[in-house]
Amino acid sequence: MIGEFLKLILFIPAIFFAYKTYKIYAIRKKYSHIPGPKTKGVIGFYLGNLSEALKYIKGGKLLADMMLDMCYEYGTVFKFQIVDKIVVFTIDPKAVKEVLIDENFPKVPEIYKQVGFPYNERYLGNGLLSDTDFSSWHKRRVLFNHGFQRNILLNSINELNSEFDMLMVRLRSLADGKTRINLLKEISHAALDIIANIAFSMNVDTINDPNNELNHYVYESLKGFYRQTFEPFLIFNPGEWKWLRDYKQIIRNLRNIGKKHIMKLDEKFNVDNMIDDFLTFFVAGQETSANTLAFCLLEIGRNPDVFEKLKNEIDTVLGSKAFIDNEDLTKLTYTNCVYKETLRMWPPIPEIARISTKDLTLNGYHIPANSWIEVSTYVSGRFEEYFENPHVFKPERFLYDSTNKKINNYTYFPFSLGARNCIGQNLAKLVGKILIAKFVQNFEIILDPAQNFGIIQEATLRPADGTQCFLLPRKN
Numbered sequence: 001m002i003g004e005f006l007k008l009i010l011f012i013p014a015i016f017f018a019y020k021t022y023k024i025y026a027i028r029k030k031y032s033h034i035p036g037p038k039t040k041g042v043i044g045f046y047l048g049n050l051s052e053a054l055k056y057i058k059g060g061k062l063l064a065d066m067m068l069d070m071c072y073e074y075g076t077v078f079k080f081q082i083v084d085k086i087v088v089f090t091i092d093p094k095a096v097k098e099v100l101i102d103e104n105f106p107k108v109p110e111i112y113k114q115v116g117f118p119y120n121e122r123y124l125g126n127g128l129l130s131d132t133d134f135s136s137w138h139k140r141r142v143l144f145n146h147g148f149q150r151n152i153l154l155n156s157i158n159e160l161n162s163e164f165d166m167l168m169v170r171l172r173s174l175a176d177g178k179t180r181i182n183l184l185k186e187i188s189h190a191a192l193d194i195i196a197n198i199a200f201s202m203n204v205d206t207i208n209d210p211n212n213e214l215n216h217y218v219y220e221s222l223k224g225f226y227r228q229t230f231e232p233f234l235i236f237n238p239g240e241w242k243w244l245r246d247y248k249q250i251i252r253n254l255r256n257i258g259k260k261h262i263m264k265l266d267e268k269f270n271v272d273n274m275i276d277d278f279l280t281f282f283v284a285g286q287e288t289s290a291n292t293l294a295f296c297l298l299e300i301g302r303n304p305d306v307f308e309k310l311k312n313e314i315d316t317v318l319g320s321k322a323f324i325d326n327e328d329l330t331k332l333t334y335t336n337c338v339y340k341e342t343l344r345m346w347p348p349i350p351e352i353a354r355i356s357t358k359d360l361t362l363n364g365y366h367i368p369a370n371s372w373i374e375v376s377t378y379v380s381g382r383f384e385e386y387f388e389n390p391h392v393f394k395p396e397r398f399l400y401d402s403t404n405k406k407i408n409n410y411t412y413f414p415f416s417l418g419a420r421n422c423i424g425q426n427l428a429k430l431v432g433k434i435l436i437a438k439f440v441q442n443f444e445i446i447l448d449p450a451q452n453f454g455i456i457q458e459a460t461l462r463p464a465d466g467t468q469c470f471l472l473p474r475k476n
């Protein structure tokens with residue numbers, strides 16, 4: 001009897017192993033006509049290119065850096081294998097257009113379920129970012145589109161000016177040339193206040209009260225989300241179950257804040273869906289906007305020539321005028337280029353994945369239906385064929401004059417492209433330009449030489465040390 005039981009115990013894993021082996025064999029065969037890195041030996045057969053990917057991450061690089069190196073080796077359409085999944089990667093401009101715009105392929109449900117319902121707890125739920133069902137997503141996107149148009153956002157230019165004036169006051173109190181300042185943190189606080197104010201007419205003062213509950217729960221919920229993404233096995237460790245309960249409670253507390261606020265608005269829509277979008281705007285908008293600006297100020301600190309040109313433009317257009325209006329913004333051409341160049345080198349969302357719903361041909365290669373296809377503005381932005389001296393921070397490449405040819409839309413897409421592009425991009429650009437202009441008007445920046453200039457990729461890309469610097473008030 002015991003012998004039979006033991007046989008059964010060994011038989012089940014053997015069947016499972018045989019099934020996995022067959023699955024991997026079949027998938028490798030299906031994509032064998034597409035170029036890509038070879039895998040090594042038996043371990044390579046089962047794990048694919050996982051060990052190469054881990055080498056990049058351990059070496060302080062990004063997965064996207066591995067893709068960039070592979071583009072030089074295998075061309076602009078190639079495949080790689082991670083365990084039993086094969087990903088088709090492309091930065092070919094025609095292919096990018098086809099995947100994101102012409103075919104408008106859906107998002108990958110496996111990725112967005114994690115942020116929608118981590119551990120079966122409703123976090124972003126079916127919010128705009130995580131809803132992978134086209135028709136339910138589309139109904140709500142149409143509702144929100146209007147409020148995010150540039151001309152509508154310009155009605156809030158007073159609020160945007162005042163939020164950043166508050167940040168300037170706070171930074172001035174620290175600008176003695178000796179106090180080390182983490183600019184990422186300071187800008188994150190302002191970004192949260194702006195989203196609360198502009199999107200939900202909420203008065204939150206995170207700039208002066210970083211411990212407020214909205215900031216606390218948004219921050220902690222994101223921290224939990226990263227752990228869940230990068231430590232997928234922690235659920236099996238009983239020692240982590242208390243952490244898991246606390247994480248779920250943080251999500252519930254954040255949703256309760258959203259619920260209380262939405263009830264005040266007396267909305268007629270489904271409350272749970274409204275809470276999903278309440279959380280989505282903070283989660284999708286705060287880190288991305290703040291990280292971009294932290295990278296931008298890091299580049300300004302690293303490139304004194306860029307800082308000088310910015311000062312010239314901003315002093316000429318604004319002088320000591322504190323209020324920045326739409327007319328001023330349209331004149332800040334170089335400032336605009338600095339923002340764009342920052343997003344070329346440091347896009348906070350470096351890669352985007354889609355699932356193909358039909359067979360197609362990319363760059364001559366047949367791509368079967370149900371393929372996981374990845375595109376990356378980070379890789380395109382650093383590919384020498386598309387951008388000359390891509391590792392040099394050169395805002396002038398976005399100045400469209402007779403010496404510069406226009407940048408191809410499908411090689412530069414930090415806000416993604418097509419129907420599921422970033423709804424908050426107009427807000428992010430307004431916020432970005434106003435912050436840069438006010439910062440340059442007010443301060444000299446000295447980067448802390450002791451800081452780590454590396455980058456970290458969690459859900460988004462950010463400067464590892466958060467832009468550590470010393471500030472001095474500008475004499476003008």
Ligand code: HEM
Nearest residue numbers: 128129284285288289292349414415416420422423424428
């Ligand atoms: C520099 C700042 C920002 C960058 C680089 C950025 C980038 C992106 C990208 C690449 C996507 C597509 C993601 C995907 O396909 O998985 C996206 C989607 C989205 N972003 Fe942004 N974003 C920024 C700021 C914002 C802001 C300020 C908000 C709102 C307050 C926002 C709200 C959203 C939402 C709701 C989506 C999902 C849109 C949909 O699928 O309908 N983002 N963003």
